[in-house]
Amino acid sequence: MTKRMRYQAWRWLVLWWYYFFLLWITTHGQTRYSIPEELKQGSVVGNVAKDLGLGLSDVFDRNLRVDSEAGKQYFTVDAGKGELVVNDRIDREALCGQSASCVLPLQVLTENPLQLHRIEVEIRDINDNSPVFSTEERFLKIAESTATGIRFPLETAQDLDSGSNSVKSYTLSKDECFSLKIKEAAGNRKVPELVLEKALDREKQSVHELLLTALDGGNPVKSGTTSIIVTVLDNNDNVPVFTKPLYNVTAYENSVRGSILAKVEAADADEGVNGEIEYAFSEHTPQSALSIFQLNAVTGEISLIGPLDYESKAIHELDITAKDKGIPEMEGHCRVQVMVIDINDNAPEIVLTSKPNPVREDAVSGTVVALIRARDLDSGENAKVTLKLPKGPPFSLKPSFSNNYALVTSGALDRERFSEYSIEITATDSGSPPLSSKKTIPVSINDVNDNPPVFTQSSYNVYLKENNVPGSILHSVSASDLDLGDNAKISYSILDSKVQDVSVSSYVYINSDNGSIYSMHSFDYEKLKVFQIQVQAKDQGSPSLSSNATVHVFILDQNDNAPAVIYPSSAALGSLSHQRMPRSAKAGHLVTKVTAVDADSGHNAWISYRLAEATDASLFTVNLYTGEVRTKRAVSEQDDSSQRLLIEIKDDGERVQSSTVTVSILLEDGLHEPILDLRHKLSEPSRKTGRITLYLILSLASVSVLSLVTLLILAVKCIRSSRSSGSCCMRRSDCDDYKNPNRNLQIQLNTDGPIKYVEVLGGDMLSQSQSFRSCMSPMSEYSDFTLIKPSSTTDFKEVISVLDASLPDSTWTFESQQVSRK
Template sequence: MVRQKIKTSPLLPVYADNQGFRRTSNTVALELNYQFPEAYTFLYDLAVYSKKSASAMPLLRRDSLGTGQLLRLVLLHTAWEVGSGQVRYSLPEESKHGTFVGRLAQDLGLEVSQLVPRMFRMISKGRGDYFEVNLQSGVLFVNSPVDREEVCGQGPLCAIDLEVIVDKPLRIFHVEVEIQDINDNAPVFPVTELNLFISESTLLGSRFPLEGAFDTDIGTNSLLIYKLSSNEYFTLDVQVRNDHNNLAELVLKKALDREETPEHRLLFTATDRGKPELTGTVQLVITVLDANDNAPVFNQSVYEVTVLENTANGTLVIKLNATDLDEGTNKNISYAFGNFVPPIVRAAFNLNSDTGEIRVKGDLDYDHVQLYEIRVEAQDKGHQPMTGQCSVLLHVLDVNDNAPELAVTSLFLPVPEDAPPGTVVALITVSDRDSGDNGKVTCSIPPDLPFQLVSTFKNYHSLVLAEAVDRERVSEYKILVTARDEGAPSLSASSSILVPIADVNDNAPAFPQPVYTVFVKENNRPGAHLLSVSASDPDVRENAFVSYSVVERSVGEQQPVSSYISVHSESGHIYGLQPFDYEELQALQFQVSARDAGFPSLCGNVTVQLFVLDENDNAPAVSPPGSGRGSPGPELVPLSAGAGHVVGKVRAVDADSGYNAWLRYEVQEAGTAGPFRVGVYSGEISTTRALEEADGPSQRLVILVKDHGEPALSATATVSLSLVESPQAVKWDSRQRVGSERPLVDMNVSLTIAICSLSGLFVLVIVVYVGLSCHPGPEVMCGPGKATVVCSSEVGSWSYSQRQSRNLCVWEGTAKNDLMVFSPNFPQSSENGEAGKGQILTPNVSGQKED
């Protein structure tokens, strides 16, 4: 009958039969009294202690129903309170495939419907797949028959350890299946026929030890009873030794007569005490010898010696000595192993036939054999040799010659970097084939690791996560697990566990700088590459795949920023979608977003400042002559005008800025200027000498106005001058002169002040640039029409973001728009512009002189 232990304890095991129903209280009491008398006595005393009536005691012995119920209640209560939680079953060996073992899921407290979702699995440690679990019913059944003798040999206890693992949450159960011995092995004699030589002169009562049979079963199944077939000469005497093995001796009860019966054939039978009984037989062939009446005799029948398992070959174990009372050749003795000495003894030891010395011949292993029983025969050299026998019991002492063994079962790899502490990473099983302290093993891992070992059961350990891990800091851990025994000297073994850390999306893309600055010349080609931005993400795979996009906003008159620029989603290249016009847009600030492909995705932003650089794409525009006075027509010049007299002014404006808007005036054909000249930067037409009548009544000047751009653009203005002697003209000229001499003086003073201011401002900007070189500049707001001066990265260069030319009227009839600036010195770039990463933008105020 297969039995199942439920919530076992050392004193009170509880059983359930194959069908899962509890036995009746009477049956439990009977079985408990038979197999666990100590537990039964304990419960009996407990019943008395509970102040039951005295009549309960005999009723308990007679398995009464009331006492059985009490026994069952106490048994269940004690098992529930004391039980260690381990499920243990017992199973007879050689059970067929499909044999019911127990309702494992029910006994472990698991729902059968949850076995598959929770990834129920069972691991058998080094014993083969003898058992399986039906995931639909949760029943543990036999997968293949278990031969107890093959699995555990003759050990007193044979158990197969199973580990049951379920997830969500992860739990580990330890199940032990005890394999019960059945009487499936009959006693076996080493030989089928045993030859004995007995002299006819042997005295009555002489004893002849017989080699017993060997039964591989244990317990009562291996206890043997010997019998000898009926005869009139010999009887069988069986003695029980300390090791519970029976020693059978053949005793002569009637004198032998070789002439009458030279040979006796007897049947020697060994029967075990199992159910059913099994027997083994050997044929005894007894040959009666003549003469040589004395056999060799050892000084003791049994010798006991000890030897270390690592004893070197050739080491003397024992020297045997036998004596023979005969004379001559009948006294000479030779030693030899008995006929029944197994090959394992002959392989491990050597017996000197002349001296009786037994020496180590092969390797001794305590873990393989702890006791050798050696039968030695001493035979004289008479014509009819006689033999004496003795037994040598050789005990092998354990030496710490076996290092611990490690077995690692990985469960949860790789470990996500967001795994909580306590996550089980692997199961570690340690074992040592030595015994005692030599077989006690401790397990450890190096310190300063985010892992720890937790002992779960016997030599089972769990490698669990002790603290949070970060893949970006350490992507994998190589953990050296060391097992060390307590022997002297101590032996150890180690095994490496590679624990990779799985990435989770916990890092947003990051740009190497907070602000990108790029300078682009106006009139750029549509679709031209402006600059590239790049963000990095320390995560891996899709968590590190970065895509770029523009953070949409309005520019100017509700124009979306995406109408000006475009960002390639994979490379981060920024392209201009349309030509920039400096006269409309001087600066554009926008944000680029970098987003990874993780779940959930993370993003990071960076600011891009784009400055449009002016190009000389606007020619000077000349105002119509006389517009300053409000009436078109030729300029009237009095003949009395002296040298330096201002007779008029050419006014022109340029929509560009800087050098591109700095205008220069000159007479197109210098030989036709006559007594007149034009101011190079003022555009004022003045006399070079006193006028004469020979100069004629009128003059026609063609004035060339050109800027300082590259290439320079120009325009022409034709000025007609009429020489008059009218007082009215002189009066107007007087006003004109008075009004023109002061602006010339004011212009010179203003230019001097402007130059000094710009020089001082240049020094100030250099100081500010050095002080703020490590800090991002202030935000530049986008929008047309705002004049903003920026300092580039080139020392000593200046530019304007925008300059609108204006006519500044001082008083009636006079206006000037001269502007003196330093030449901008921007780094040359490709036709589409140049990106200056990380430049400091410093707003400044340009010097401007108003006349």
């Protein structure tokens, strides 16, 4: 009992030191762990997060995961504790065979940023396999005349374990004629040999049954057995002997089938059939070797019937037997070791360690896109792999360790030029001739808002007829954005500005989705001729980008104003105009002059006069262009003393607008000079009326003189600058109209039939101009020149009331029009 307790205490002490050694390796190696095979699923290997300097939060946030280069996922990471745990059964023999060292390389990946760590897990062998013989029984035939000391090679046992757990010794059951010797072969292999210790006597014992036991070095020890049945033969007492006990042969793995690799030879001292030898593979030769090699039973030539593959097996060991045909049969043994020479028959392979991440187009150089690994199943120089990228794409390969590379950016990216790259990586080994392979890695480029919207035009000109329907569309602007998604979604807006001291938003509005501009109300050319809109296109990127375009809106005139009579002023006041004419008037006598203006422009403002009705149509005529009313013939005594004329005034618009004025003419005897009568009349008023008249005359005279001087100066300059009599324009500044709009002065000489008039325009395009028009009739009998100060058409009645009291019927008139400025 005491001995048992001591044994258990010793066992616990050994286990304690074992786990302490394991913990020490894990802690101080940091990237290497050591575990025994066949651990249960869920067993902890080590805290990989702690060993890599990561916190528990990093395990989840950075998606810590492990990838095995062996292909099968034997390990996983506990996301809660950051521990590396066993995920599947680990069989060291399946992974590494009988290799002395079995290290499983693992790759630990973390994201944000993307990093790759390499750790190694050493798989230690445990004694989980017993030695096994390929056959349960081995039959030997030994002639009774065989000399003592002869050795007979026996089958070696195979143990899948390695190191101390592999086969260490053999034992043979007790027999007085046989003993067991262990021969040390290449690679520290132990080959059991049966030694004949005492001469056989068939008559005494014809069959010997022996039990061969193979023992491994594990704790506890495991064993395997096979039966050896020795049949004692008579006569043939010479064993075939090979010229060499071991044949070393080399062969390239690309050797053609049918080629002879080696030839074994054995000699037998016997004669006749006892000396005839046949060659054969030993009984325990594996089927994999029999599918590759063929042995000629007569010549002993070993030929190739299957492919050699250095990567599958580099050394083949063949046991060959030479048997004679004597009775009993005698056999000799040798071994052929075929060493396969590697050739470059495996192309390198490119493996993606991580899927390529999309890259922002503003990513800096050196941004990691993907992790890749290169491998080649060959060995030596044939396994050295170099990777190459094509020229052009802004990417490069950054070497890491153990044929691991990082694909990184090496230049500026522009999604608008290339939204996706197909990067073809070429892997080439160092063999002769070199082999290569290619792999295409797609890399998509994520959009960044680096392009502002661009209008199809920097400015737009829109022509709109006045009196338009409110809510109608004026124009549509369009902009495009080279970006993608929200970065390319464009919204339109109108920047705030003033038109005639009113916000432009009260005139128009814009559809933010499609850029259509609509009017808010009807426009009047006489009040607003032109204005501009600043349209902004803004994308929905972050930060958003924008651009502007100018829309010039020109209002086109429509014939929507009828001519307005400004003389005789009585017509404008709603009563008949009474005129006096002497009965002594001759043909062509100027009775009066009708003057009208039209608020429209161009053809819509061209005015013509026509006598619509008359008491006596044969007595009076109206000039078509000047509106002068003259006698067609001399007045006779038979003519009525009261004549009534209805004069129609029409413009030249597409839809003609017209107005009428009624003139009542009184024929009086003894009335000769209206002007003299008027002057006589002017001398009689009271002092108050005379003072007003005097002021009016002085004002009109001053303005007239100033206007004449201005017109003469402008006319001289226009004649010098241009020989054309149609128009002349003088600007006080060389600047554009929009830069200094208030300094533009425009003089235009127009001719409408017999009417000669000068039109003076001032102001800019965006403000309403003042216009001064001087109408001079060459047929007028008087030289009076009348200047009316600028005023709107709504002030006609006030002007007429003043003129009617002071001016004669036949005067030259100067008319003006002004609408509100901006």
